Amino acid sequence: MAEKVLMKGNEAIAEAAIIAGCRHYFGYPITPQTEIAAYMAKRMPKIGGVFLQAESEIAAINMVYGCSSAGKRVMTSSSSPGISLKQEGISYLAGSDLPCLIVNAQRGGPGLGGIQPSQSDYFQATKGGGHGDYHLIVLAPASVQEMAELTIKGFELADKYCMPVMLLADGTTGQMMEPVTFDFDVKPAPEKPWATTGTKMQREHNIVNSLYLQPEKLEVTNLERYKKYETVKENEAMWEEFMTEDADVVVAAFGIAARVSQNAVIEARKQGIKAGLIRPITLWPFPETPFKKAAEHAKAFISVELSMGQMIEDVKLSVSCTKPVYFCGRVGGMIPSPAEVLSAIKKADGGDR
Amino acid sequence: MNTATILIAGFGGQGALFAGKFLAYSGLIEEKQLSWLPSYGPEMRGGTANCAVTLSDEPVGSPIVTEPNVLIAMNRPSFDKFEPAVVPDGYLFADSTLIDAESQRKDIKAFYVPATKMAADMGLTGLSNMILIGKMVKETGAVSLSDAEEAFKKFVPAKKAALIEKNIEALKAGFEY
Numbered sequence: 001m002a003e004k005v006l007m008k009g010n011e012a013i014a015e016a017a018i019i020a021g022c023r024h025y026f027g028y029p030i031t032p033q034t035e036i037a038a039y040m041a042k043r044m045p046k047i048g049g050v051f052l053q054a055e056s057e058i059a060a061i062n063m064v065y066g067c068s069s070a071g072k073r074v075m076t077s078s079s080s081p082g083i084s085l086k087q088e089g090i091s092y093l094a095g096s097d098l099p100c101l102i103v104n105a106q107r108g109g110p111g112l113g114g115i116q117p118s119q120s121d122y123f124q125a126t127k128g129g130g131h132g133d134y135h136l137i138v139l140a141p142a143s144v145q146e147m148a149e150l151t152i153k154g155f156e157l158a159d160k161y162c163m164p165v166m167l168l169a170d171g172t173t174g175q176m177m178e179p180v181t182f183d184f185d186v187k188p189a190p191e192k193p194w195a196t197t198g199t200k201m202q203r204e205h206n207i208v209n210s211l212y213l214q215p216e217k218l219e220v221t222n223l224e225r226y227k228k229y230e231t232v233k234e235n236e237a238m239w240e241e242f243m244t245e246d247a248d249v250v251v252a253a254f255g256i257a258a259r260v261s262q263n264a265v266i267e268a269r270k271q272g273i274k275a276g277l278i279r280p281i282t283l284w285p286f287p288e289t290p291f292k293k294a295a296e297h298a299k300a301f302i303s304v305e306l307s308m309g310q311m312i313e314d315v316k317l318s319v320s321c322t323k324p325v326y327f328c329g330r331v332g333g334m335i336p337s338p339a340e341v342l343s344a345i346k347k348a349d350g351g352d353r
Numbered sequence: 354m355n356t357a358t359i360l361i362a363g364f365g366g367q368g369a370l371f372a373g374k375f376l377a378y379s380g381l382i383e384e385k386q387l388s389w390l391p392s393y394g395p396e397m398r399g400g401t402a403n404c405a406v407t408l409s410d411e412p413v414g415s416p417i418v419t420e421p422n423v424l425i426a427m428n429r430p431s432f433d434k435f436e437p438a439v440v441p442d443g444y445l446f447a448d449s450t451l452i453d454a455e456s457q458r459k460d461i462k463a464f465y466v467p468a469t470k471m472a473a474d475m476g477l478t479g480l481s482n483m484i485l486i487g488k489m490v491k492e493t494g495a496v497s498l499s500d501a502e503e504a505f506k507k508f509v510p511a512k513k514a515a516l517i518e519k520n521i522e523a524l525k526a527g528f529e530y
Contacts, residue, residue: 004381005381006377006378006381006389006507031393032393099372115393171393172390172416172417175389175390175391175393176388176389176390176391176416177374177377177388177389178387178389178413179381179386179387180390256415256416256417259414259415259416259417260414260415260417261416262415263414266414294472335417337417337419338414338415338419348359
């Protein structure tokens with residue numbers, strides 16, 4: 001058993017990336033994810049890796065594109081406004097079927113917003129964000145340990161499906177310290193026969209590209225990509241359930257909102273309300289199964305988010321609007337308190353007791 | 354206590370975050386479940402700085418502490434802001450050198466330690482934070498101080514190891530106050 005260490009979530013991401021075999025990091029500083037870049041700047045030169053502070057977020061994501069084309073495990077990280085800048089590159093990565101890990105430690109928006117935690121980039125992360133039809137696999141850690149685990153999982157999934165993976169964290173999970181162990185069995189990167197590694201005059205040229213001027217061809221690439229997405233949906237949805245088996249009121253929350261909600265659910269149970277929590281770990285693919293199952297007995301659902309209500313749409317779709325889905329959230333860097341969530345639970349359960 | 358939800362608050366530079374780290378590493382050594390959450394951003398530059406530490410025998414839910422059962426107030430604004438939030442039967446530790454007020458609440462256990470003055474008198478300027486931690490540990494038993502040195506060694510960089518001794522001295526002074 002590896003030793004337990006105390007680390008900030010951001011640092012755990014960086015260390016886990018190194019363990020996953022990532023030796024190339026490109027980024028541009030922004031609060032509240034700067035610890036990732038700082039950690040990489042310190043470690044990469046010592047282990048033969050590359051840390052490069054690009055001239056902008058746009059440059060960094062295109063460096064990721066180049067490095068991934070060459071077959072390497074590569075990552076970048078930023079926070080909300082910086083992730084917006086990266087969207088063009090992310091669309092190109094998706095259109096070229098390139099694996100990589102992108103970390104978004106979300107902060108309040110829109111615009112330059114603030115630097116306190118937020119989850120208001122849910123739409124951007126799960127529904128596109130850049131142009132064109134595409135998806136990212138989106139992973140939502142709720143603890144420092146999970147930030148490490150999902151970083152490694154993220155690299156593995158990216159390579160498995162040849163697509164970009166986003167780790168959707170937030171300011172709080174990035175800044176907090178918790179014990180973490182790095183006891184991982186990492187799947188090494190698979191062979192990448194498509195990578196542009198030089199032909200050595202022994203094979204045809206590999207071309208990594210997202211430009212198809214013939215609509216027939218471009219349509220085929222889209223259709224094939226969506227077949228791949230179907231496989232991802234079937235196999236990769238992850239979630240955690242807490243006291244949902246007999247729940248009347250089911251709270252849906254991810255990341256830091258799930259931590260707060262869990263406290264509220266425990267308190268609700270103490271007060272005799274059958275509350276439960278479904279915590280999506282993958283936001284795309286969205287875990288519909290537990291919601292469908294819970295809808296068979298639950299009276300109502302509540303989506304708890306650090307946004308004006310974004311995931312709530314996926315919760316509604318998952319239960320096919322068979323049960324009411326309420327919203328509870330704070331924005332701008334504020335975090336709902338367990339008491340606020342508890343009062344939403346009571347309301348959904350049918351008035352104060 | 355089964356779960357200590359500790360809020361340490363003061364001006365930036367008073368060592369609130371450092372004191373929280375000491376508690377977190379002590380908890381790690383004692384194999385407790387824990388989280389440490391700092392305030393970050395502009396408030397750290399001379400404004401109010403605070404950190405939340407949760408130490409528990411059970412897995413930690415939310416790392417955010419809005420209603421502490423232990424408050425360490427290092428200046429007046431922190432006292433004014435957080436004293437009403439302490440849960441009934443909770444603890445308050447205040448630096449009485451810098452806080453010219455006392456809690457009117459009857460439902461909390463309040464302790465006043467002239468930590469800044471004590472630190473100055475003992476040649477431990479800047480270590481009022483650890484004096485307050487020492488008093489807090491004595492009254493609450495949130496962690497034991499037996500592994501204090503080991504806890505410091507886990508997060509104080511080697512080049513600053515010389516300062517560990519003074520930190521321990523401050524802890525003891527608070528513990529014995």
